[in-house]
Amino acid sequence: MTMIINETLRLYGPSNGLARTVAREVQLGKLVLPAKLDILPLNIGLHRDPHLWGDNVHLFKPERFADGIAKATNYTAAAFLPFGLGPRSCVGMTFASIETKIALSMILQRYTITLSPAYVHSPILILTVRPQHGIQVIIEPLHNNF
Numbered sequence: 001m002t003m004i005i006n007e008t009l010r011l012y013g014p015s016n017g018l019a020r021t022v023a024r025e026v027q028l029g030k031l032v033l034p035a036k037l038d039i040l041p042l043n044i045g046l047h048r049d050p051h052l053w054g055d056n057v058h059l060f061k062p063e064r065f066a067d068g069i070a071k072a073t074n075y076t077a078a079a080f081l082p083f084g085l086g087p088r089s090c091v092g093m094t095f096a097s098i099e100t101k102i103a104l105s106m107i108l109q110r111y112t113i114t115l116s117p118a119y120v121h122s123p124i125l126i127l128t129v130r131p132q133h134g135i136q137v138i139i140e141p142l143h144n145n146f
């Protein structure tokens with residue numbers, strides 16, 4: 001389940017960029033960033049960089065996390081940051097991860113979920129990443145006693 005959650009956060013995590021203000025002038029490759037400049041580094045770009053994730057970067061492949069995040073990112077801390085990075089990273093990360101696992105476990109103990117043929121894959125950015133036309137699924141009870 002952790003692998004599936006990580007792969008979902010890599011491709012479809014709700015946050016797409018991390019707003020930052022440059023504290024002091026810094027050279028970034030060919031760019032000179034002056035102090036007080038507001039920037040928005042896009043984690044969505046890092047999550048979909050074939051140099052970091054390989055040619056199959058756009059495929060949903062949870063098994064890339066089979067040996068943990070460090071191995072999946074080739075020990076590049078900034079390659080996978082759905083919860084941000086550094087002192088201002090998400091304080092709700094552990095809570096959100098545990099809550100997701102509990103909710104999913106409770107649902108999957110009782111139901112099977114299949115993607116509806118009506119589903120159209122169209123993630124869009126409206127402040128956060130979300131499915132443009134919703135996610136239509138077919139839910140069937142696993143047991144008869146509900």
Ligand code: HEM
Pocket residue numbers: 013014015018019081082083084085086087088089090091092093095096
């Ligand atoms: C899947 C769920 C979540 C994701 C993907 C997420 C992602 C993020 C990201 C990307 C940031 C910005 C980090 C940065 O600027 O480096 C952030 C900040 C924050 N998140 Fe979350 N978050 C999630 C759930 C939650 C939950 C459940 C809570 C509270 C219970 C929470 C509370 C916060 C707070 C308070 C901050 C601001 C931290 C600061 O500025 O010091 N988040 N989150």
